[in-house]
Amino acid sequence: MAKKASKSKERSRRASKTRGTGKNAKASVRVLGSPAHEEDHIDGLRCSIPRERSDPLTRRCRRPEAALTYDDSEVEGNSGSNPGFDDDVVQDYVRYRMEEAMVFSLVWLPRVLLDAGLKVAEQPGWQTRGRGDVGSTKGVICHHTAGPKIGNMPSLGIVTHGRSDLPGPLAQLCLGRDGTFFVVAAGRCNHAGVGNWQGITSGNTNFIGIEAENTGVMSGPKADAWPAIQMDAYRRGVAAILKKIRANAIMCCGHKEYALPVGRKDDPTFDMGEFRSQVAAIMAGIAPNPSMIPAIDSTGRPTLRRGDSGDLVNAIQAKVGVAETGHFDAETEARLRNFQTNHGLVPDGIVGPRTWATLAS
Ligand SMILES: [Zn+2]
Secondary structure (H helix, E strand, O other), X not given: OHHHHHHHHHHHHHHHHHHOOOOOOOHHHHHOOOOEOOOOOOOOOOOOXXXXXXXXXXXXXXXXXXXXXXXXXXXXHHHOOOOOOOHHHHHHHHHHHHHHOOOOOXXXXXXXXXXXXXXXXXXXXXXXXXXXXXXOOOEEEEEEOOOOOOOOOOOXXXXXXXXXXXXXXXXXXXXXXXXXXXXXXXXXXXXXXXXXXXXXXXXXXXXXXEEEXXXXXXXXXXXXXXXXXXXXXXXXXXXXXXXXXXXXXXXXEEHHXXXXXXXXXXXXXXXXXXXXXXXXXXXXXXXXXXXXXXXXXXXXXXXXXXXXXXXXXXXXXXXXXXXXXXXXXXXXXXXXXXXXXXXXXXXXXXXXXXXXXXXXX
């Protein structure tokens, strides 16, 4: 982990060097283009785009993600102190490059999830993120992150940017422990590897990947129960996607079912046959409503979550060991998840009847 952190520091240092800084007039020329075609990209990979697709003006590759590595503020800051460029020319060129940047095919993802009543968080740059575009979408591969036990979606950065041994994005969608879908990429992602499901062997091209936050451990200190709210969102999200692409429930599989040789992957830890039958029930409109957390407990205490405030929040903060501000903020939620984990509760970061009873004991 420490090694990874220092690598990413080095990467961002290289990236900022490539882009230049706002004060450096010379660097503003570099701002106009993405990293040189033959050079390493920010992710350390050689560009795979043929030379004829490189920009004739700069001979720099047109890979959309790379084309978006500059922003307007940097250009504006630079142009005034750069005698070689007229402001309008710079602005026009930047506009041309921005419009040219390709938006990938899966731009419908957030709308479809929102229409299914799910919580959605679009990540910056998701529409143009991908390892090229996807092919026709045939189904969904379900994954778990095997990430840290604490936090709602601590693996979001790795899924977005990749690991030292596998460049990102690693899935189009992330699913947090609280049931929020994070939209990471509209293009192709490195999530499937070698495998076969229903005769389809090009997983990255034909399947959408969903990485749900979970340690992937079933027993011992790292054991991670799936929160009901996360599983409910998983099933509904997959059902909505399959409906959109006009596929049946059989077209969602676990990575452990797709991957070859058999046994290469073990994610996700839950039973996929049961998952598919529940997805099918949702698609057919015959699924029971999700089990909701009651709004108040038997003693009248309200269910509280991030965004709530008041004296009861102070009481929670005192119990979980965070400064008593009366505002249920991200830190309170993180400490609460910790508390829930340590007390054998589902770490959903929500204070419902069971968590109230445990906090009070
Ligand atoms: Zn996987």
